[in-house]
Amino acid sequence: MREWAQKLEAKAKYVVSGSRSDFPWRNTIKVEGDLREAISALKAKTERGVLVGAPKLAAALEEWGLIDEYRIVVHPLISGRGPTLFHGLSSARQLELLSTQRFKSGVQALHFRRKAG
Numbered sequence: 001m002r003e004w005a006q007k008l009e010a011k012a013k014y015v016v017s018g019s020r021s022d023f024p025w026r027n028t029i030k031v032e033g034d035l036r037e038a039i040s041a042l043k044a045k046t047e048r049g050v051l052v053g054a055p056k057l058a059a060a061l062e063e064w065g066l067i068d069e070y071r072i073v074v075h076p077l078i079s080g081r082g083p084t085l086f087h088g089l090s091s092a093r094q095l096e097l098l099s100t101q102r103f104k105s106g107v108q109a110l111h112f113r114r115k116a117g
């Protein structure tokens with residue numbers, strides 16, 4: 001776990017926040033200005049892609065058509081509470097399953113792409 005945390009600390013992290021401007025993590029950049037334009041520019045300059053880890057942000061980016069692929073990790077746990085992934089989308093989205101990976105822990109990693117059309 002420590003090795004994973006060190007790798008994450010070394011990566012650039014882009015934060016979207018209306019209230020926070022200081023961050024305890026190294027390599028953290030606050031996304032400023034028009035969100036749609038900023039994320040489009042970030043996608044254009046980030047060859048390997050951008051990971052999004054916030055349901056509200058993910059829903060906004062999906063509405064704008066800025067998400068190309070989904071990597072969703074499903075844990076064998078039902079919490080009964082918490083945010084709904086992509087809550088409030090204006091319509092359903094069709095996805096194509098690209099791959100799955102099952103771990104010894106029972107965790108499933110799913111890789112989807114938005115279906116064309």
